[in-house]
Amino acid sequence: MDRVKLLWSKTNRWHRVILILLIVELRLLPSRQLGFYCNDPALSHPFTGDTISWKWLLATVVFLPLVVLLIVERVYNKDDAGRSKEQALCWYKEYMYGVLINLMVVQLLKILVGEPRPDFFDTCNPQEAGTCTGSEYVSSYTCLKTHWLSQSDKSFPSGHTSLALHTGFFIAYYLHQRTKRLVRSRAILCAQVLSIVSAVYCAISRITDHRHHWWDVLAGAALGVPILFYTVASLCKNFDCPNPGKEESSHEKPGTATVTVCDT
Numbered sequence: 001m002d003r004v005k006l007l008w009s010k011t012n013r014w015h016r017v018i019l020i021l022l023i024v025e026l027r028l029l030p031s032r033q034l035g036f037y038c039n040d041p042a043l044s045h046p047f048t049g050d051t052i053s054w055k056w057l058l059a060t061v062v063f064l065p066l067v068v069l070l071i072v073e074r075v076y077n078k079d080d081a082g083r084s085k086e087q088a089l090c091w092y093k094e095y096m097y098g099v100l101i102n103l104m105v106v107q108l109l110k111i112l113v114g115e116p117r118p119d120f121f122d123t124c125n126p127q128e129a130g131t132c133t134g135s136e137y138v139s140s141y142t143c144l145k146t147h148w149l150s151q152s153d154k155s156f157p158s159g160h161t162s163l164a165l166h167t168g169f170f171i172a173y174y175l176h177q178r179t180k181r182l183v184r185s186r187a188i189l190c191a192q193v194l195s196i197v198s199a200v201y202c203a204i205s206r207i208t209d210h211r212h213h214w215w216d217v218l219a220g221a222a223l224g225v226p227i228l229f230y231t232v233a234s235l236c237k238n239f240d241c242p243n244p245g246k247e248e249s250s251h252e253k254p255g256t257a258t259v260t261v262c263d264t
Contacts, residue, residue, distance in 0.1 A: 014097065021104045024111060032114040033153055035139040038132040043120040045210035052202050057160055061099060061167045066092050068171050068191075072178055091236050095170060098231030102166050105223060106159040115156040118210040124152035158212045161203040161220030166228050168199025173232060177239040 011019070023029060036043055069088035077084040121129060126141035143152060172192040179188055203221060206212040212220075232238060 014100075017097070017100045017104055021100065021107065024104065024107045027111070027150075029108075029111060031111040033140065034114050034116060035137055035141070036116050036120065036126070036129075038129065038134060038136045038138065042213070043116050043118060045118045045122070047119040047122045048209060050211060051205040051209050052160065052164075054160075057163060057202070061163050062096075065095055065167060065171055065174075068174070069095075072175065076178065091174070091239065094235035095231060098170075098227055098235060099163065099166060101230075102162055102224060102227045103159070105227070106157055106162050106220070109157055109219075109223075110154040110159070113156045114153045115213075115216070116153050117151075117155040118213060120152050120155075123148040155212055156216045156219060157223055158203070158206050158216045158220035160206050161212075161217045162224040162227075164199040164202035165221055165224040166231070168195040169224075169228055170231065171195040174239060 066088075069092050070085065073084035073088040074081060077087075117123065120126075123145060124141070124143040125145045126138070127144055128138045128141045132138055145152075172195045175188055175192050175195075203217050206217050207214055
């Protein structure tokens with residue numbers, strides 16, 4: 001036990017979150033499996049695919065904020081490209097840490113709850129569904145479609161919703177904070193609206209695709225809010241992270257936003 005404590009003390013926050021996420025993803029923790037009622041219409045929807053796939057979602061979550069941060073910091077701090085890049089990467093690092101926390105919590109809850117998806121009968125094809133009758137409750141089952149074994153009972157909460165809202169509202173609020181002392185252009189306002197609308201669209205698509213129940217989407221949104229607040233308010237210091245070792249230039253050009261590099 002002392003050795004474990006010693007090893008743990010030598011890790012940083014990134015190591016710990018990634019370690020827990022790996023434990024969850026490798027299914028090293030005991031998982032729960034909720035049963036189902038025979039012929040439950042809520043679980044009888046056909047699988048029609050994902051409007052927004054996991055690959056597309058993760059690509060957006062990982063790369064879009066980085067592009068936005070680099071562009072905005074460069075535009076509003078034209079005199080010091082190196083420093084604007086440093087600031088953008090600083091906030092991006094904190095954003096990604098928040099994403100890892102979000103993903104870790106979502107995946108952990110999926111394992112602990114084990115709720116069947118709305119397309120459960122189609123994607124799992126449980127062996128027991130062929131013999132049960134009426135409104136009989138089946139407490140344990142075996143999926144005949146083995147390639148869906150690890151996904152058909154991971155409905156709660158919606159990871160798409162949680163990550164999409166985390167990213168969309170992060171970008172919208174970042175643009176608000178970094179440009180609030182300037183005259184906002186239509187491009188900025190459009191980018192904010194597009195970020196939020198896209199996140200909401202992703203959440204709604206999880207219901208219309210019958211990949212999640214409505215309460216799964218609501219739970220995903222509820223999880224994303226406090227994690228996003230922690231990311232913005234605590235990790236990114238509300239996008240105002242002064243480093244005592246770096247003084248701001250006293251000769252700023254009019255219309256140039258103040259850039260302060262956070263202390264990492």
